Amino acid sequence: MTRTRIGLGATGVVIGGYGAFLFLSRGREHLEVLMWLAAGVALHDGVLAVAVLALAAVAFRVVPEVARAPVAVGFVVLGTLTLVALPVLGRFGERADNPTLLPRDYTAAWVLVAALTLVAVLAASFIRARRR
């Protein structure tokens, strides 16, 4: 396995090194890209992960034990979907001359998905409570 690992590691360094070469030789605005790279990590590790920890701590106190699993499932599904949908929810790329771009009412769509998630979480909690 050691040989496999050394081979893999060397391959990875070569592939990543080629990426670094491409980045440095072809692109411009290197500093801005580096800032975006660092900001992504800082936003995840310093903001998103901490916010999730805080929410989990609150949920642990507020949510009855029987509803914890459904709430966790609903949170993961709706939370990640919301992050995926942020660019369309904010309509940042909208253009007045092109109604075929971002054609939907994404906020209404999000409210619908959130309502469906809420109903599913409540229904699952209710069923679990009755089974006990």
Next chain:
Amino acid sequence: MSGLRLAPPTEADFPSRLRSPSVTSRVGLWLGISFGLCFLTGLISHYAQNPTQPIPFPTSPSWGYRLTQGIHVVAGTAAVPLLLVKLWSVYPLLFRRPPREVRRLVLDGLERASIAVLVAAAIFQLATGLMNAAQWYPWGFSFRSSHYALAWVAIGSLVVHVAVKLPMIRSALGADVEASDNDRPTAVAPGALSRRGLLRTTWLAAGVAALAVAGGTVPLLRKVSLFAVRDGEGPQGLPVNKTAAAARITDEMVGADYRLEIVRGDQRVSLTREDLVAMTQRTESLPIACVEGWSAGAQWTGVRVRDLLDLVEAPAGAEVEVTSLQPSGPFRRTILQGNFADDERTLVALALNGQALNRDHGEPARLIAPNRPGVLQTKWLARLEVAL
């Protein structure tokens, strides 16, 4: 959580047994698969947009690029929940104590650095990819060259990461999901879900995210995908990427004085729209497949490009420089490779789905070729010049 404390947390502050290599490796496997799919389809897309292609990009199947770019965006979107759950499962390791012995400290530092590169590149790729699909560009750098370079960085650091973690991955994937052999000693508290429950939730979240955008390219899901950037609708039944107004196309440019120039050296043919209509008309069903991942099929009618090239006696396999009327833009002038120029499905389209081309679809004439990125399907055609 032990009240207010200013010291940073330690690994012991994260007691959930859900944060286990057993979960990390299973989610990581699927994350690796989705990144692999994104990388391969991304390489295809990058190559398809290259002006010079030592190995000609194939013209068949006509829906090939539609498929690969659809996979690119759907797999990237599904990777968001996978990446977030995976990072959640290893978050305590961020606070692990560095080893004291120098050699191990150096190795630990190298591993942390490789993971920092991997996480930074992974977040960058997913974030800029999603933003690009929604045409949101709050940056000054080139999306294409940065997304391409960092794809190599992400995959390279991913391979390094797999090499470092290989014994752990093999052990965790080989054991039962509830096994605790590889766990941190303090990770013993039951979570809100079982590990199987968390994994199923993760697959569900990835599936929901994929479904939420897949309708941008899969006609059957048009109404299901609530967060797709396109719904398949638009003038003449087709979405528009760049409008005539955005490309600064004026009435004069496409009016009675419009001419399509076919040029080869000294030979020059100048055609009005009526001249083009008078030539043999062909109808082809070809998709518009955008680099941003949306696509839609359509029926195009117009003159075969090869018929036009014959007017200036262009030899078979000749490359053609295609110029648009639009005054500026990175795709104003593009290269139509010889195999695309000679393909009998490649048209100078004058009509779309049975009606004369809408201004936003390239009136009076546009290029449409099989298996080609949408940005290279030049609208408002001004000139086809055969390379000598």
